[in-house]
Amino acid sequence: MTTSSPPFPSFVLLLLVLLALTVNANGETRSHHKVNISSLLPRKVCSNSKDVISDVTRLRLVHRHGPCSPAMRRRQSDFHAEILARDQLRVGFLRQRIAAAELGGGGGTSPASAGAAPSTKIPARSGESVSAGDYIVTVGLGTPPTAQTLFVDTGSDVTWVQCRPCAISCHRQLDQLFAPASSATYANVTCASAACADLDVSGCSGGTCLYGVAYGDGSQSVGFYSSDALALTPADVVPRFLFGCGQDNEGLFGRAAGILGLGGGRPSLVAQTMNKYNGVFGYCLPASASDAGYLAFGKSGITNPTVKYTNMLTDAKTPTFYFLNLTGISVSGQRLSILPAVFAKAGTLIDSGTVITRLPPAAYTSLRSAFRQGMSRYKNKRAPAVSILDTCYDPTGRGELKLPAVALQFAGDVSVNLAPEGIVYAVNRSRICLAFAANDGDGDVGILGNVQQRTFGVIYDVPKKVIGFAAGGC
Structure with a gap:
């Protein structure tokens, strides 16, 4: 046992770290989500999570x-x-x-x-x-x-x-x-x-x-x-x-x-x-x-019958990060006219610490346009932007919203149909915003943020170099 340490150096160590169609879980085509507004907002008490699996x-x-x-x-x-x-x-x-x-x-x-x-x-x-x-x-x-x-x-x-x-x-x-x-x-x-x-x-x-x-x-x-x-x-x-x-x-x-x-x-x-x-x-x-x-850690209890795997991409120059190949986006069941090359230019990493998903400017513009079209019934309820979120609505007085369904397509014919909580970001009861943002330029890496990962079981298998998404994970 070592319980003592040498005197900490007086100098400060520099810290320069390098930097298809939308379907639901049952397979049926889905163009919209009807969502209770209160379900998008946190409650004052903690809900119970699912029981812990004993073998994981x-x-x-x-x-x-x-x-x-x-x-x-x-x-x-x-x-x-x-x-x-x-x-x-x-x-x-x-x-x-x-x-x-x-x-x-x-x-x-x-x-x-x-x-x-x-x-x-x-x-x-x-x-x-x-x-x-x-x-x-x-x-x-x-x-x-x-x-x-x-x-x-x-x-x-x-x-x-x-x-x-x-x-x-x-x-x-x-x-x-x-x-x-x-x-x-x-x-x-x-x-x-x-x-x-x-x-x-x-x-x-x-x-x-x-x-x-x-x-x-x-x-x-x-x-x-x-x-x-x-x-x-x-x-x-x-x-x-x-x-x-x-x-x-x-x-x-x-x-x-x-x-x-x-x-x-x-x-x-x-x-x-x-x-x-x-x-x-x-x-x-x-x-x-x-x-x-x-x-969770280990294979037992993590894999899910609904899991869909796409390739995990890595870069020897930045071994910390996990990348994947985003190829397209669908809104209201229709795939947007975005060439895969738009996403491939700078690549896309998946990150638990980034909140809002960042997209290439052209991809974001296309998504925003389609989302606004899907929200046209609320065009008189538009609300001011909040920070990087520029497409917001005021649902005051409404019990529910009808949101356009959004799906992300990845290599390997994998379509991830986002939960309503992964499509919009609820600032408060009077401000609900599209939970995506544009990168500054085409050369900026895309990032799959944690809002879009909500409710999915996200599985990383490093030796097999795959990342899986299982709907209804929690």
């Missing part, structure tokens, strides 16, 4: 702003502006990482360069939001396990938590700070280890490996790279799990303890548990913030 590791996953969340703020304000503003920062950060990788910039920094000033940094203050998404799970870390509430992020590799003694800075969190000295299985990772070399950003202090991660809003975590027991559930423990023990943490919002990294890179939980779970994980994002979904 399944964690309860909730939206941080909803009543199911242990980290929900007591004073609920209009947080949608915050969510959408943070979403823009994350999207910009993802673009920067991908662009830097394409140019061969790598995006990391060597220990020798630690101490130089970053060229660009968005200021972050403790208590502000980190661009890591809106869904959280609670795990146990250490022996005996200490509960830690973490953001789930498929766009990050390194898992990290705030650790005592917090030599520089820690934000306020829901759980007690993880105390390495209190764990019988904690150990520091050495600078000479292969695990240290796998980090995009690393340093060394007294022979102990240092990690550094940064996010799109300027948030950061720096500390000792370590290992300890990770209890995904009380009965399912990952021994010697590699994670960051944060000593300088700035910008995380929502009282969470850190990040659970589910990306495709070597430091991620997915890669570390390849032998245990065979590189298979999945999740279901609930229909609203007042419902609970799940995060």
